[in-house]
Amino acid sequence: xxxxxxxxLTPETFLKEYWQKKPLLIKKALPNFQGTIEADELAxxxxxxxxxxxxxxxxxxxxxxxxxxxxxxxxxxxxDNWTLLVQAVNNWSRETxxxxxxxxxxxxxxxxxxxVSFSTPNGGVGAHLDQYDVFILQGEGKRRWQVGxxxxxxxxxxxxPDLKQVSEFRPIIDEVTEAGDLLYIPPxxxxxxxxxxxxxxxxxxxxxPSNQDLWSSFADKLIDEELGEQRFADLDRTVxxxxxxxxxxxxxxxxxxxxxxxxxxxxFSKYISQFLTQSHHTLELxxxxxAFTAEQVNGFLDDDEIQFTPVxxxxxxxxxxxxxxxxxxxxxxxLTDETKELGNILAGxxxxxxxxxxxxxxxxxxxxxxxxxxxxxxxxxE
Ligand code: SIN
Ligand code: CO
Numbered sequence: 021x022x023x024x025x026x027x028x029l030t031p032e033t034f035l036k037e038y039w040q041k042k043p044l045l046i047k048k049a050l051p052n053f054q055g056t057i058e059a060d061e062l063a064x065x066x067x068x069x070x071x072x073x074x075x076x077x078x079x080x081x082x083x084x085x086x087x088x089x090x091x092x093x094x095x096x097x098x099x100d101n102w103t104l105l106v107q108a109v110n111n112w113s114r115e116t117x118x119x120x121x122x123x124x125x126x127x128x129x130x131x132x133x134x135x136v137s138f139s140t141p142n143g144g145v146g147a148h149l150d151q152y153d154v155f156i157l158q159g160e161g162k163r164r165w166q167v168g169x170x171x172x173x174x175x176x177x178x179x180x181p182d183l184k185q186v187s188e189f190r191p192i193i194d195e196v197t198e199a200g201d202l203l204y205i206p207p208x209x210x211x212x213x214x215x216x217x218x219x220x221x222x223x224x225x226x227x228x229p230s231n232q233d234l235w236s237s238f239a240d241k242l243i244d245e246e247l248g249e250q251r252f253a254d255l256d257r258t259v260x261x262x263x264x265x266x267x268x269x270x271x272x273x274x275x276x277x278x279x280x281x282x283x284x285x286x287x288f289s290k291y292i293s294q295f296l297t298q299s300h301h302t303l304e305l306x307x308x309x310x311a312f313t314a315e316q317v318n319g320f321l322d323d324d325e326i327q328f329t330p331v332x333x334x335x336x337x338x339x340x341x342x343x344x345x346x347x348x349x350x351x352x353x354x355l356t357d358e359t360k361e362l363g364n365i366l367a368g369x370x371x372x373x374x375x376x377x378x379x380x381x382x383x384x385x386x387x388x389x390x391x392x393x394x395x396x397x398x399x400x401x402e
Contacts, residue, residue: 022053024050038206039153040206040207043193044204045195045197045202046203048201049202054160056159057115057136059160059220065106065113066091068089071089072108072301074086075103075105076143076146076183077103083180084180097140100140103140103144103145104137104139107301108302108333109136111133111299111301112304112333116134117134119222123155128336129297129335132225133301134222134225135222135223135225136222137223138220139215140215141218143219144213144215147212148184148211149209150207152228154225155203155224156213158221159199159219159221162198163216164213165193165203166189166191166212166213167203168191168209174210186210237291245287254273290345293339293347294347294351297347305397306331308395308397311395312394314388317387323374327371327373328371328374328377328390329372329401330366330398331397334349336348336349336367337367338363344356346366353366353393359389361380362389366390366399
């Protein structure tokens with residue numbers, strides 16, 4: 021994968037001036053970009069039950085149509101005015117997953133997935149807002165993109181129960197994108213992409229959990245692990261003269277009782293790392309029919325024709341505080357001084373040759389770590 025041609029910018033200046041603040045179009049950011057998947061392959065993915073896809077079309081009377089996949093055929097949608105959107109294509113296409121490596125200046129946990137759309141002439145989803153940052157890379161074709169600034173006077177339109185749009189906005193970017201152009205749109209900036217000709221767009225979407233998501237999943241973690249079962253206590257209680265009153269002091273005590281739970285750093289860093297590595301879409305996990313033993317995995321190392329490969333789209337990270345752990349797809353693998361380096365490589369999600377693997381395998385703990393990851397189906401032998 022080539023790297024982004026930033027022109028006058030650098031990743032540092034991009035983060036300082038644009039990230040979460042201003043939209044940006046980088047023309048020819050990837051000059052020879054050909055796309056990572058063909059339109060007919062994308063259509064094939066949209067025929068699969070476990071892959072989330074939608075077609076959004078605007079009819080001759082200007083009303084909007086939304087249909088959800090899996091699709092059997094696309095004939096009825098005609099030649100123009102529609103877009104096919106397929107979620108998390110990076111879970112099924114390794115080349116598409118590799119687009120994420122263009123953004124290594126931002127931690128991997130911040131990236132969610134790569135959505136790919138195919139739009140016919142005049143196709144688009146209408147002007148709308150997204151609540152997360154997105155980079156949209158133009159593959160084949162041309163598309164007119166308009167992006168505006170956040171504007172509280174815009175009204176929400178629901179032209180179809182499954183489609184949220186906004187009223188017309190004043191664009192600050194209004195340009196035609198061609199293969200290799202990269203558009204950055206911060207959250208809540210209205211945007212609209214209308215295809216000029218058959219067009220493929222690759223949207224690298226970022227994840228920004230809401231407090232609702234965080235608190236509810238933290239509560240699930242407490243329940244699952246039977247944590248936080250201790251009860252509120254108030255040994256220092258004194259006589260009240262107004263038993264009907266909930267006093268500020270009591271509110272604060274209950275609040276600190278709750279916050280103390282978050283302050284448990286071990287629990288919190290495990291919880292948040294698990295949360296951030298959970299895939300929001302189906303993954304093609306490759307669980308071996310029969311679990312490998314550590315001896316078998318050791319045996320593979322002499323075969324330099326094979327390599328160890330992570331499942332496409334799998335989310336991983338390492339966290340060193342307060343304990344050293346590797347997280348893959350919401351699972352925890354405890355690391356030690358001996359396994360930390362292998363843990364980093366596994367979290368990096370790049371295929372590992374047997375030669376590379378061999379350098380770790382003098383230590384049994386490393387063999388065991390690799391064996392567990394293979395047996396979970398998160399990595400496989402290729
Ligand atoms: C699309 O590719 O058609 C939609 C991308 C977006 O606007 O979020
Ligand atoms: Co959007």
